[in-house]
Amino acid sequence: MSETRDSSGDQTCAEFQDRLPQLFESQVDFSKEEHLKHCDNCAELVRDLNYIAQQAKWIMSPIHDPSPAVWNNIESALQAPEPEQKSR
Amino acid sequence: MATPDLELPAATLSATPGPSPAKGPTQHLRRNPPIAGEAEAIAAAQGGDARAFETLYALHKRRVYSLCLRMLGNVAEAEDLTQEAFLQLYRKIGTFRGDSAFSTWLHRLAVNVVLMHLRKKGLPQVSLEETLEPSSDDGPRKDIGARDLQLSGSIDRVTLERAVENLPPGYRLVFVLHDVEGYEHNEIAGMLDCSIGNSKSQLHKARMKLRDLLKSGLRKDNTE
Numbered sequence: 001m002s003e004t005r006d007s008s009g010d011q012t013c014a015e016f017q018d019r020l021p022q023l024f025e026s027q028v029d030f031s032k033e034e035h036l037k038h039c040d041n042c043a044e045l046v047r048d049l050n051y052i053a054q055q056a057k058w059i060m061s062p063i064h065d066p067s068p069a070v071w072n073n074i075e076s077a078l079q080a081p082e083p084e085q086k087s088r
Numbered sequence: 089m090a091t092p093d094l095e096l097p098a099a100t101l102s103a104t105p106g107p108s109p110a111k112g113p114t115q116h117l118r119r120n121p122p123i124a125g126e127a128e129a130i131a132a133a134q135g136g137d138a139r140a141f142e143t144l145y146a147l148h149k150r151r152v153y154s155l156c157l158r159m160l161g162n163v164a165e166a167e168d169l170t171q172e173a174f175l176q177l178y179r180k181i182g183t184f185r186g187d188s189a190f191s192t193w194l195h196r197l198a199v200n201v202v203l204m205h206l207r208k209k210g211l212p213q214v215s216l217e218e219t220l221e222p223s224s225d226d227g228p229r230k231d232i233g234a235r236d237l238q239l240s241g242s243i244d245r246v247t248l249e250r251a252v253e254n255l256p257p258g259y260r261l262v263f264v265l266h267d268v269e270g271y272e273h274n275e276i277a278g279m280l281d282c283s284i285g286n287s288k289s290q291l292h293k294a295r296m297k298l299r300d301l302l303k304s305g306l307r308k309d310n311t312e
Contacts, residue, residue: 021292025273048239049295052248052302056267059245060252062154066170070153071145074174078138 011035013042024049123147123191130190134182141181145174148191152198158264159202161253169205173198195269199279206257239302251301259294266291 016035023030030036030050036043126147132140152173156166176197184193252260261280265271266287271279273287280287 021288024292025288045299048299049292051240051243052295052298053267055243055248056252056263057270059243059248060158060268062150063245064154064157065150066153066167070149070167070171071142073171074145074178075142077171077175078141078178 013039016042017045020046020049024053126190130181130184130186133178134184141178144177144181148194149174151191152194155195155198155264155269156202158249158252158268159199159257159261160205161260165205169198169201172205173201176201196279199265203261203279206261239299243302247302247305248298251298251305254301255294255297259290259297262287262290263294263298267295 011034013035016033016039023033030046036046125143129140129143129147133144149170153166153170156169156173157163160166160169173194177194180197184190252263255263262276265276265279266273273284273291276282276287277284282290
């Protein structure tokens with residue numbers, strides 16, 4: 001298990017990764033993170049997590065339609081005396 | 089790093105999104121400009137016009153169903169909850185005041201229906217995290233693994249959707265709400281009745297878990 005410490009000697013991989021959620025949230029410029037300049041593993045981790053977040057926005061747009069039965073059931077439920085009752 | 093448990097709130101048992109929220113998810117709004125004819129259909133549906141309600145269903149069924157499917161990972165349950173969400177919409181549409189985009193308001197209603205469903209299933213009785221992801225490998229990791237398996241350029245829609253389906257429900261909820269649907273952490277915290285920090289932590293763990301799942305898939309493909 002590697003445990004890269006950055007050039008200033010005051011941050012390990014674990015310490016850097018502990019800060020990651022906040023770094024992502026604050027949209028920090030990762031190119032300025034000292035630890036990443038010397039740690040290929042953490043740099044790859046940051047690249048992957050950024051990639052996953054970006055892909056999620058663009059390739060998971062809605063593509064699925066419910067079956068026609070869903071509307072039929074809604075229509076039936078709305079016409080029923082007690083609309084709270086699900087017919088499925 | 090200890091993380092507070094993420095539990096589904098009793099408050100979400102009311103599926104009503106409440107008064108139109110002042111602010112919807114930023115990305116969601118950006119990706120969903122006003123729909124032609126929607127305003128007229130809303131007004132007519134609020135007046136009891138059944139055809140107008142059918143129009144609203146046609147306009148929004150795909151998005152609501154996709155949300156349900158991603159959060160539940162099960163077609164039958166997703167269709168049941170889509171049905172429930174639109175029945176809720178029928179009953180509550182009179183409370184929509186137009187303070188925010190209708191799609192945002194409907195989306196929040198659908199999210200609440202899903203959360204209510206998960207709560208009824210008993211998932212939140214115990215920490216979602218502990219119940220569904222008891223392994224200790226979700227914390228910060230020092231050993232990142234082989235660097236020859238690059239995710240960049242290797243993920244298609246099917247692969248990512250499959251990986252998301254395999255996330256523990258607690259992680260999947262936050263990932264879908266934030267990264268897919270575009271809700272902010274403060275909004276997610278409000279929906280799930282957890283802290284903003286908890287939402288951030290869950291999102292990070294979800295992305296880490298997704299990375300593991302995707303890399304595992306790549307390794308499997310490489311060995312076949």
